[in-house]
Amino acid sequence: MNWSNIFTVYAKELRDMLRDRRTLISMIVIPTLVMPGLLAVVTFITVQVAKDAAAAIPTIMILGGEDSPKVNAALRSGTKVKFVPPAADWKKQIADKQLRAVVDISSGFDRALERGEPASVRIYNYSGELRSGFAVNEVRRFFSDYGEKQVVARLAERGLPPSTLKPFDLATENVAPPEKVGGNIIGGFIPYFFLLLCFTGAMYPAMDLTAGEKERGTMETILCSPVARLDLVLGKFLTILTASLGTVACSLVSMGLTFAVGGPLLASRIAGAGTVAARRGAEQITAMTTLDPLGLVAVLGMVLPMAVLFAAVLFVISLFAKSFKEAQSYVSPLIIVIILPAIIGALPGVDLNARLALVPVLNVSLVSKQLVSGIWQWDYLALIFGSTCVYAAAALALAVRMFNREDVIFRT
Amino acid sequence: MIEVRHLTKTFRDRKRGPIHAVEDVSFAVAPGQIYGLLGANGAGKTTTLRLLATLLQPTSGTATVAGYDVVTAGEQVRARVGFLAASTALYSRLTARETLQYFGRLNGLADSEIAARTQRLADELDMHDFLDRRCEKFSTGMKQKTSIARTLIHDPDVMIFDEPTLGLDIMAARTIVRFVRECRDRGKTVVYSTHIMSEVEKLCDVVGIIHDGRLLAAGTLPELRERYHEREMEEIFVRCVGAEPPRLRPA
Numbered sequence A: 001m002n003w004s005n006i007f008t009v010y011a012k013e014l015r016d017m018l019r020d021r022r023t024l025i026s027m028i029v030i031p032t033l034v035m036p037g038l039l040a041v042v043t044f045i046t047v048q049v050a051k052d053a054a055a056a057i058p059t060i061m062i063l064g065g066e067d068s069p070k071v072n073a074a075l076r077s078g079t080k081v082k083f084v085p086p087a088a089d090w091k092k093q094i095a096d097k098q099l100r101a102v103v104d105i106s107s108g109f110d111r112a113l114e115r116g117e118p119a120s121v122r123i124y125n126y127s128g129e130l131r132s133g134f135a136v137n138e139v140r141r142f143f144s145d146y147g148e149k150q151v152v153a154r155l156a157e158r159g160l161p162p163s164t165l166k167p168f169d170l171a172t173e174n175v176a177p178p179e180k181v182g183g184n185i186i187g188g189f190i191p192y193f194f195l196l197l198c199f200t201g202a203m204y205p206a207m208d209l210t211a212g213e214k215e216r217g218t219m220e221t222i223l224c225s226p227v228a229r230l231d232l233v234l235g236k237f238l239t240i241l242t243a244s245l246g247t248v249a250c251s252l253v254s255m256g257l258t259f260a261v262g263g264p265l266l267a268s269r270i271a272g273a274g275t276v277a278a279r280r281g282a283e284q285i286t287a288m289t290t291l292d293p294l295g296l297v298a299v300l301g302m303v304l305p306m307a308v309l310f311a312a313v314l315f316v317i318s319l320f321a322k323s324f325k326e327a328q329s330y331v332s333p334l335i336i337v338i339i340l341p342a343i344i345g346a347l348p349g350v351d352l353n354a355r356l357a358l359v360p361v362l363n364v365s366l367v368s369k370q371l372v373s374g375i376w377q378w379d380y381l382a383l384i385f386g387s388t389c390v391y392a393a394a395a396l397a398l399a400v401r402m403f404n405r406e407d408v409i410f411r412t
Numbered sequence B: 001m002i003e004v005r006h007l008t009k010t011f012r013d014r015k016r017g018p019i020h021a022v023e024d025v026s027f028a029v030a031p032g033q034i035y036g037l038l039g040a041n042g043a044g045k046t047t048t049l050r051l052l053a054t055l056l057q058p059t060s061g062t063a064t065v066a067g068y069d070v071v072t073a074g075e076q077v078r079a080r081v082g083f084l085a086a087s088t089a090l091y092s093r094l095t096a097r098e099t100l101q102y103f104g105r106l107n108g109l110a111d112s113e114i115a116a117r118t119q120r121l122a123d124e125l126d127m128h129d130f131l132d133r134r135c136e137k138f139s140t141g142m143k144q145k146t147s148i149a150r151t152l153i154h155d156p157d158v159m160i161f162d163e164p165t166l167g168l169d170i171m172a173a174r175t176i177v178r179f180v181r182e183c184r185d186r187g188k189t190v191v192y193s194t195h196i197m198s199e200v201e202k203l204c205d206v207v208g209i210i211h212d213g214r215l216l217a218a219g220t221l222p223e224l225r226e227r228y229h230e231r232e233m234e235e236i237f238v239r240c241v242g243a244e245p246p247r248l249r250p251a
Helices: A003-018 A021-055 A069-078 A090-095 A109-115 A130-157 A178-186 A189-209 A211-216 A218-223 A229-271 A276-289 A293-320 A324-331 A334-346 A362-372 A378-403 B045-052 B074-079 B096-106 B111-125 B140-152 B170-185 B197-203 B221-228 B233-241
Strands: A059-064 A082-084 A101-105 A121-125 B002-013 B017-029 B034-038 B060-065 B081-085 B158-162 B189-194 B206-211 B214-219
Touching: A003 A021, A003 A189, A003 A229, A003 B096, A021 A189, A021 A229, A059 A090, A059 A130, A069 A101, A069 A109, A069 A130, A090 A101, A090 A121, A101 A130, A121 A130, A189 A211, A189 A229, A189 A293, A189 A324, A189 A334, A189 A362, A211 A218, A211 A324, A218 A229, A229 A293, A229 A378, A293 A324, A293 A334, A293 A362, A293 A378, A334 A362, A362 A378, B002 B045, B017 B045, B017 B060, B017 B189, B017 B206, B034 B045, B034 B170, B034 B197, B045 B060, B045 B081, B045 B158, B045 B189, B074 B081, B081 B140, B096 B111, B096 B140, B111 B140, B140 B170, B158 B170, B170 B189, B170 B197, B189 B197, B197 B233, B206 B221, B206 B233, B214 B221, B214 B233, B221 B233
Parallel strands: A059 A082, A059 A101, B017 B214, B034 B189, B034 B206, B081 B158, B158 B189
Antiparallel strands: A101 A121, B002 B017, B002 B060, B206 B214
16 A cells, blocks of 8 residues: 555545536535525425415304304404304305304303303314314314313302312423424434435545546556556545545535524524414424534534445445446435435434444434434444444445456456 | 566456457567557457556466566556557546646656656647646547657656557557657567558567467568568468468469
């Protein structure tokens, strides 16, 4: 191994690569634009949902209840819906989606409640229709509260406290730090994103430096120079690795800027819209942008051997191909192989265990989910880092071996 | 100096079984001599030359190039060989100067030495106009000159040419032929493969006729003429490989 030759090959390949527009697009432009783009899409959708929610106040009709002014007034003031006067064709109106629901109050409702006699409310809806569902929920919430108030009043009449029917209070409250909640919501997504970029960043240079060289006839030119094939492989491999990590670095910088500047700005703008959905959207964006920074650094540490593995595997596969086009047809389906474990890792409920820690890609995806949530399981971290390093070394050794095979280099 | 002894190369093909690309080939080339390897397409010329340039490893037999064994001292052999083939292309995104610098460094030359040699080669080959332009925009002639300069940057003792005029127009081909002669005149050992008979007649001191991986005949042009009772190289070649029945002689 001659480091001076390796560096010469590396420097030349790097210069060659950076002069290629296609590499620049896949390495710098796409990863830089994709994160701000993604945040913009999330923001757009959230704003749209908030707008739609505000615009979609359901229309409801009340049937009966003319002799019960109390419940009628309470219903009109206690719900965020629009009431229309009764009409005979209400069923048709529901079917036509002009009406979201119809509330049928039994006659003598107020009086029946005062006397403690049975009374009834019927809600007619369009089952399975989303907005009809919203309207029904709103009306049900009102009547449930109204009924509860009646119960409390009746208990008071009999001199009993409200706790007679509700012996204890039940509530749920989040106490996890925001970055951990963020980690769970988005934790599976960030490393998946890194893995994908790591792979796509290495893809193009790997094909260009192997099959591309064969196709252009420069492979034979370089092989007849005195440089050892091992040095040639390492120089080329380091170039591919640089492209892969460069892609991740570009996306990381872009993501940092997007989250630091764009996130809070957009969150505040969305929150300014005032609706419930908007507030939730703002919370999501804030959660997304509050990840444990140390965990993020650790994720990058885990992605490093993964990049080595990707670069070496892509090198081997592309080297086998005779032309760039052939290499593309071998490499493109591999994206599925990368995406699938990453998606499985991002699914809620799939958790790390010793066996999964040995599955490449999936292991890094799973452990990254933990790391961005601030969970550090050192034994798994060591196992995953170690196993990925072993796989990467094996793939690199295979690359060197393949490069020394005449039937691969001179495959026609 | 090149010495080839019983060189054999067998490729294994899954469908066709073993293919004997080169079989028991032996010859020697002295410094200041051009050895022409004449053969049809698929005769084994390229494989023989790739074996000499250590791009391939022989199945059996061996060869020494500039005193180094192609099997055991590949790097030393390559450091003393300039290899030019129709299939050795240039890096399109590098300039001519960067190309020379790259190959100079890989040959272990210091940057100052590379600069001096680049200057000299650019003078000799009239390359100054395009020395700092990228190869992708070059005409065929410019590419030829840059490739020649690339093979000479480390001033090798041995030059190997594998059908270097393939696909070139007459002017570009003449540049190559002139360059090959200059190499001989400078005392380099030259091997030149071709299937063009006229090139052999013009250039080669010794001719080896290769067919189906075997070296069927070798000698100077006058020797071959005498042996096959023919004047034209083409007729000598056809007689040698036995592709046509011998002409009927008058009784």
